[in-house]
Amino acid sequence: EFIKNSTNPFRHATGEGGTMFDAGLARYQSMRVNYFEHFKPTGHAFRLGMAVVVLPIALYAWAMKAERDGREQQYRNGEVAYKDRLFKFI
Known part of the structure; x- marks a missing residue:
């Protein structure tokens, strides 16, 4: 119409x-x-919310912590010279 x-x-x-x-x-x-x-909150809605919101944040936090811990271990073992370190002025 x-x-x-x-x-x-x-x-x-x-x-x-x-x-x-x-x-x-x-x-x-x-x-x-x-x-x-x-x-209506259902199990499917909960799983979808977890997969879309919480899981990416948790994975990103885990990856960032693993990368920073690895870099810190290299600094403590003396594998990276002082002049080559990132954020050396902080």
Whole structure:
């Protein structure tokens, strides 16, 4: 119906002005706004949240700690000269 009314060449003669009301678009926007009001916490939602939010943060923290511990071990063993160390002015 939206396409029928929007492509009607005689629409201006009816005295309607402004934008057209699209019932389907209004329902879609209402559904998107009210999505979280109808959210039900389930095991699947929990696993998805863990996989998308917590797991990447934990993996990044683990990789950063492993890299820093390895670099610290090299510094303590004397494998890296003072002039070659990163952040030597801190």
